[in-house]
Amino acid sequence: MEPALIKHLGQEFGDYLQELVSLVRKPSISATGVGIGSCASFLAERMRAYGIETTAHELPDGHPVILGNIRGRGKDRMLLIYGHYDVQPPEPLDKWEDDPFSGRVVEDRVMGRGSADSKGNLMAYLSAIRMLSETGGLPISLKLLFEGEEEIGSPHLAQFIDSHSRELKADAVLCCDGEMDPSGRPMISLGMKGLVYVELRCRKLNKDVHSSRAPLLPSAPWRLVKALNELTDAEGRVAIPGWRQGILEPGELDLELLRGIPFDAERMKKDFGVSELLHRKVGLEALRDFLYEPTCNIAGLTAGYQGEGSKTVLPAEARAKVDMRLVYDQSAERCLRLLKQHLKATGFADIEVEVLGKIDPSHTPVDAPIARAAADAAEAVYGQKPVIYPKHHASGPDYLFTGNLGLHSVWTGCAPEGGRMHAPNEFIGVDDYRLGILYACELINRFSAM
Amino acid sequence: MEPALIKHLGQEFGDYLQELVSLVRKPSISATGVGIGSCASFLAERMRAYGIETTAHELPDGHPVILGNIRGRGKDRMLLIYGHYDVQPPEPLDKWEDDPFSGRVVEDRVMGRGSADSKGNLMAYLSAIRMLSETGGLPISLKLLFEGEEEIGSPHLAQFIDSHSRELKADAVLCCDGEMDPSGRPMISLGMKGLVYVELRCRKLNKDVHSSRAPLLPSAPWRLVKALNELTDAEGRVAIPGWRQGILEPGELDLELLRGIPFDAERMKKDFGVSELLHRKVGLEALRDFLYEPTCNIAGLTAGYQGEGSKTVLPAEARAKVDMRLVYDQSAERCLRLLKQHLKATGFADIEVEVLGKIDPSHTPVDAPIARAAADAAEAVYGQKPVIYPKHHASGPDYLFTGNLGLHSVWTGCAPEGGRMHAPNEFIGVDDYRLGILYACELINRFSAM
Numbered sequence: 001m002e003p004a005l006i007k008h009l010g011q012e013f014g015d016y017l018q019e020l021v022s023l024v025r026k027p028s029i030s031a032t033g034v035g036i037g038s039c040a041s042f043l044a045e046r047m048r049a050y051g052i053e054t055t056a057h058e059l060p061d062g063h064p065v066i067l068g069n070i071r072g073r074g075k076d077r078m079l080l081i082y083g084h085y086d087v088q089p090p091e092p093l094d095k096w097e098d099d100p101f102s103g104r105v106v107e108d109r110v111m112g113r114g115s116a117d118s119k120g121n122l123m124a125y126l127s128a129i130r131m132l133s134e135t136g137g138l139p140i141s142l143k144l145l146f147e148g149e150e151e152i153g154s155p156h157l158a159q160f161i162d163s164h165s166r167e168l169k170a171d172a173v174l175c176c177d178g179e180m181d182p183s184g185r186p187m188i189s190l191g192m193k194g195l196v197y198v199e200l201r202c203r204k205l206n207k208d209v210h211s212s213r214a215p216l217l218p219s220a221p222w223r224l225v226k227a228l229n230e231l232t233d234a235e236g237r238v239a240i241p242g243w244r245q246g247i248l249e250p251g252e253l254d255l256e257l258l259r260g261i262p263f264d265a266e267r268m269k270k271d272f273g274v275s276e277l278l279h280r281k282v283g284l285e286a287l288r289d290f291l292y293e294p295t296c297n298i299a300g301l302t303a304g305y306q307g308e309g310s311k312t313v314l315p316a317e318a319r320a321k322v323d324m325r326l327v328y329d330q331s332a333e334r335c336l337r338l339l340k341q342h343l344k345a346t347g348f349a350d351i352e353v354e355v356l357g358k359i360d361p362s363h364t365p366v367d368a369p370i371a372r373a374a375a376d377a378a379e380a381v382y383g384q385k386p387v388i389y390p391k392h393h394a395s396g397p398d399y400l401f402t403g404n405l406g407l408h409s410v411w412t413g414c415a416p417e418g419g420r421m422h423a424p425n426e427f428i429g430v431d432d433y434r435l436g437i438l439y440a441c442e443l444i445n446r447f448s449a450m
Numbered sequence: 451m452e453p454a455l456i457k458h459l460g461q462e463f464g465d466y467l468q469e470l471v472s473l474v475r476k477p478s479i480s481a482t483g484v485g486i487g488s489c490a491s492f493l494a495e496r497m498r499a500y501g502i503e504t505t506a507h508e509l510p511d512g513h514p515v516i517l518g519n520i521r522g523r524g525k526d527r528m529l530l531i532y533g534h535y536d537v538q539p540p541e542p543l544d545k546w547e548d549d550p551f552s553g554r555v556v557e558d559r560v561m562g563r564g565s566a567d568s569k570g571n572l573m574a575y576l577s578a579i580r581m582l583s584e585t586g587g588l589p590i591s592l593k594l595l596f597e598g599e600e601e602i603g604s605p606h607l608a609q610f611i612d613s614h615s616r617e618l619k620a621d622a623v624l625c626c627d628g629e630m631d632p633s634g635r636p637m638i639s640l641g642m643k644g645l646v647y648v649e650l651r652c653r654k655l656n657k658d659v660h661s662s663r664a665p666l667l668p669s670a671p672w673r674l675v676k677a678l679n680e681l682t683d684a685e686g687r688v689a690i691p692g693w694r695q696g697i698l699e700p701g702e703l704d705l706e707l708l709r710g711i712p713f714d715a716e717r718m719k720k721d722f723g724v725s726e727l728l729h730r731k732v733g734l735e736a737l738r739d740f741l742y743e744p745t746c747n748i749a750g751l752t753a754g755y756q757g758e759g760s761k762t763v764l765p766a767e768a769r770a771k772v773d774m775r776l777v778y779d780q781s782a783e784r785c786l787r788l789l790k791q792h793l794k795a796t797g798f799a800d801i802e803v804e805v806l807g808k809i810d811p812s813h814t815p816v817d818a819p820i821a822r823a824a825a826d827a828a829e830a831v832y833g834q835k836p837v838i839y840p841k842h843h844a845s846g847p848d849y850l851f852t853g854n855l856g857l858h859s860v861w862t863g864c865a866p867e868g869g870r871m872h873a874p875n876e877f878i879g880v881d882d883y884r885l886g887i888l889y890a891c892e893l894i895n896r897f898s899a900m
Contacts, residue, residue: 153760193662197760206723211773212643212844214745216718216727216736221748222686229679236672268666273656277666286666295664298671299763300754305771310603310647310806312773312845313749321755323661323762356760394662395762 001380005441008135013434016127017110019046020433023085023119024103024112030063030086030152040064040148043085050130052144057164062156063148067167070129072138074448079370080143080170082401082409083122083177084150087114088422095424109427116419120428120436121176122146124414128440139448143170150177153357154397161400172370173401174443178413179421180432181387183262186378186439189392189411190364190371194326194399196336197299197357200224202350205316208304214314221303224318227348231296231322231339235279238296238324240342246330250292253366254390261387263287291391295325321356325395328361360399366390368408369450377442378412381435386412414439451830455891458585463884466577467560469496470883473535473569474553474562480513480536480602490514490598493535500580502594507614512606513598517617520579522588524898529820530593530620532851533572533627534600537564538872545874559877566869570878570886571626572596574864578890589898593620600627603807604847611850622820623851624893628863629871630882631837633712636828636889639842639861640814640821644776644849646786647749647807650674652800655766658754664764671753674768677798681746681772681789685729688746688774690792696780700742703816704840711837713737741841745775771806775845778811810849816840818858819900827892828862831885836862864889 009016026042027035040056044066047054052068059065063086090100090113098104100113110120125144132138145168147157161168181187204218233239250258265277265286277286299322304315326335336355343351364371366388378386392398392411401409414436420426459466476492477485490506494516497504502518509515513536540550540563548554550563560570575594582588595618597607611618631637654668683689700708715727715736727736749772754765776785786805793801814821816838828836842848842861851859864886870876 195762197762199760204724209722210844211745211747211749212775213718213722213740214747214775215739215743216731217722217724218728219686219748221751222682224751225675225678225748226684228675232672234676236669268663272659272663272667274654274667278668281666289665290663293665295661297661297664297762297764298669298675298753298768299661299761299765300756301671301674301751301768302756303748303752304750306750306752306769310649310771310773311749312645312647312747314747315749318748318751319756321760323760325662325664394660 001438001442004135005131005438008131009434009437012131016437017430017433019127020110020120020123021103021105023123024110024115025101027101028086028114028148029089030149031089033063036063036086036148039085040066043146047126047144050126051133052129057160059156059160065148065160066144066146068144070138070142072140072142074140077140077448078143078170079140079444079447080145080168080173080407081125082145082173082175083125084118084147085122086148086151087117088151092424097425105430108430110430110433111425111427113426115428116179116415116426117421118177118413118415120415120433121178121413124433124436125176125440127437128444131437132441132444139445143168157397158400158404161404165405168405170407172368172447173405173407173409174370175398175409175411176413176440178411179415179419180417182264182417183387184417185384186382186386187389187412188371188374188378188386189389190366191328191362191391192396192398193391193394194330194332194361195357195359195395196324196326196332196339198322198339199354199356200227200320200322201317201352201354202227203317208316209314211312211314217314219314221315221318223348223350224303224320227343227351228298228320230342230346230348238294240338242338243294243335247294247327248329250288250390257366257388257390258284258287261287261389290393291389292327294327294330297323299323326361328363328391330361332358332360359395359397360403362398362402362409364402364408364410370408370410370447373447373450374410374412374443377439377446381439381442451888451892454585455581455888458581459884459887462581466887467880467883469577470560470570470573471553471555473573474560474565475551477551478536478564478598479539480599481539483513486513486536486598489535490516493596497576497594500576501583502579507610509606509610515598515610516594516596518594520588520592522590522592524590527590527898528593528620529590529894529897530595530618530623530857531575532595532623532625533575534568534597535572536598536601537567538601542874547875555880558880560880560883561875561877563876565878566629566865566876567871568627568863568865570865570883571628571863574883574886575626575890577887578894581887582891582894589895593618607847608850608854611854615855618855620857622818622897623855623857623859624820625848625859625861626863626890628861629865629869630867632714632867633837634867635834636832636836637839637862638821638824638828638836639839640816641778641812641841642846642848643841643844644780644782644811645807645809645845646774646776646782646789648772648789649804649806650677650770650772651767651802651804653767658766659764661762661764667764669764671765671768673798673800674753674770677793677801678748678770680792680796680798688744690788692788693744693785697744697777698779700738700840707816707838707840708734708737711737711839740843741839742777744777744780747773749773776811778813778841780811782808782810809845809847810853812848812852812859814852814858814860820858820860820897823897823900824860824862824893827889827896831889831892
């Protein structure tokens with residue numbers, strides 16, 4: 001770290017912290033829309049105050065996307081920084097020790113919904129931009145893309161990126177949304193799983209009927225159970241023909257990363273009360289399944305009578321929510337087509353498929369410049385090697401950057417492990433935020449030097 | 451019909467009608483217990499006033515059972531009359547045009563919850579007893595068994611009957627609970643289906659978890675789907691080994707009855723919006739399936755997220771309500787054992803089976819004296835042949851009479867078809883009730899002469 005930067009941060013940190021507190025105090029709940037417009041305006045206004053050329057794009061049916069531009073010395077390099085200003089709903093409210101949007105600093109923690117996920121990350125990058133601008137200038141040009149719908153699945157991001165691809169032209173993407181690894185080390189993710197999320201529906205009668213009619217009337221729940229049964233084998237693996245086509249096995253570099261991940265199978269078993277992981281996998285094999293196995297999960301089942309005791313009813317309708325995680329390089333569109341074909345081929349053309357989500361998997365190689373810059377910066381700032389996940393275990397819009405924009409992309413951030421993201425009493429440590437600013441500075445500097 | 455009886459009814463009917471109105475005005479909701487005690491006392495008091503020796507048996511955890519005895523001329527014959535004084539809950543209240551317990555007579559109908567199901571039937575028999583007593587005396591002795599839990603599945607009836615089998619000794623059973631056939635003719639049922647009602651439960655985790663963990667953690671919904679799948683074949687027929695053992699095919703007399711039933715398949719298809727009945731059955735074949743085919747019905751499914759849109763969750767638990775109708779002469783106890791064995795044999799010992807209901811099927815031959823007496827009486831009173839169902843399509847406690855007491859038993863009654871039983875604005879026509887009294891008199895007389 002440059003001593004000048006550290007000195008500057010020492011002088012200015014009180015102000016940077018206040019900016020974070022102000023942002024946390026602006027509710028921005030994407031699920032309900034509460035405060036979104038006001039928070040977006042506030043954020044754009046602050047960005048302009050920091051010298052960033054900023055446009056807030058209003059979407060007809062969505063929350064504003066904020067685009068920022070700021071020039072740096074290195075004219076030929078451009079880094080696109082993605083983040084989100086929306087937050088999860090604060091419910092259950094009675095579990096909070098204070099107003100969820102208080103932004104109060106209590107025992108060296110900034111408390112509040114969104115402090116960890118992800119306003120701390122977002123403000124760390126904005127503070128880093130201020131710091132670099134004030135201490136010799138930005139080494140490269142930056143573009144900022146802050147959306148307000150990440151917590152509801154980024155429904156308009158694909159369309160926005162496609163229609164603004166020119167403005168978003170860059171050399172790499174840094175997604176400032178992440179937390180520390182459970183091991184306490186910094187965490188970097190180089191790709192995400194894809195997802196096909198569908199609701200399977202079967203409707204056979206115009207109303208529920210007394211089950212004494214079961215010998216004569218078709219059963220929607222049975223049709224659904226039989227259709228679901230065709231989707232997986234006895235071991236629970238996807239049984240749709242062609243499903244695994246396109247999957248790329250992890251390469252040697254990825255396997256090396258896997259071996260370096262301090263995966264704690266014992267903790268997972270204890271957390272969820274199981275004596276063994278699925279298929280009795282342990283160690284590296286379990287971790288590999290975790291990150292590289294496609295899944296077909298039943299997220300919900302609903303039909304007929306679900307109350308106490310018994311009711312003899314033949315339900316008119318049955319529904320299942322099914323999420324199928326995809327791994328690199330499966331195609332969500334193709335998998336959805338295979339699913340529909342399979343239902344038809346197995347005699348279940350009567351099962352209606354409503355598509356609720358469609359995300360492609362993504363991939364960035366560990367030796368990509370942005371990946372190396374992030375890893376080097378993390379080690380320099382935190383004093384320990386980051387845990388690098390060749391793939392994140394969850395799904396996200398990363399494919400829009402790696403696929404639609406064709407760029408390398410990494411996900412990393414400074415939120416604390418155990419920061420109660422999506423839960424009551426969310427927080428980010430004051431020191432987490434301070435280190436996060438340094439991490440952002442260092443990452444920008446290192447990338448500019450690649 | 452004896453002219454003396456008809457004349458007597460003409461004189462006394464106003465009083466008999468008033469007694470029914472008074473009974474309807476006493477709420478007796480077994481599901482909630484509202485009014486049960488008061489209605490039982492009222493009924494017992496009225497029975498004593500009619501000259502019936504009456505005992506109200508309080509049950510420790512249940513609603514009172516009322517036993518009545520009245521001597522007749524024929525010392526050697528004894529008819530046991532079963533009925534119920536409890537009613538369904540009146541909800542939804544806003545759909546009633548009047549107080550559900552008004553008992554008001556509107557346009558020649560006695561309005562009110564329980565008027566059709568089954569206080570009209572019950573009071574018709576009590577009025578018949580009064581009439582016969584006052585016009586030459588009862589031809590045979592009668593025992594009356596009125597329970598207050600029929601609408602909640604008669605949970606204490608088996609135990610009561612077993613512990614009072616001596617007091618209930620009789621030559622046959624008349625169950626005064628029934629309505630006219632959809633064709634408008636009187637209806638008589640000679641047996642009921644059995645039932646095994648279970649809740650199948652699977653729990654794999656101590657809490658719901660983000661579905662990104664699906665490659666490593668077991669899925670309760672999938673286990674449940676795979677277990678359910680083992681219970682039926684592709685056609686939806688029960689696939690549990692040994693399940694059909696014990697089933698007696700309908701005899702020639704029963705088949706003859708089937709051919710006489712005006713089964714309206716077109717109406718059923720229209721009512722439930724289907725273009726064909728199951729397995730494309732039509733006519734007599736469909737009717738035979740309706741009454742003689744065992745079923746395995748999924749009455750309810752529940753797991754995970756069931757709201758709008760998507761949530762990526764791996765549910766900790768999944769549950770299914772399954773009702774399996776049994777036909778004569780399957781044993782509920784044996785079928786339950788087969789179900790449990792089958793789950794184990796197919797590798798699903800981890801599926802928990804909670805038993806929510808267990809009813810044996812029952813059978814009374816059409817040439818039994820009580821069946822002949824009912825048929826002859828119906829024809830004499832209503833002027834048309836009754837529709838005789840060798841089996842009712844639903845399940846009920848009839849096996850307690852045919853099995854535990856070893857008696858012939860018929861189910862019949864005077865409630866109107868379309869009397870809105872279990873629904874708002876339930877009613878029995880004043881004339882339905884008048885004919886019901888005559889039907890009861892005639893049935894008792896005919897049985898005494900057999």
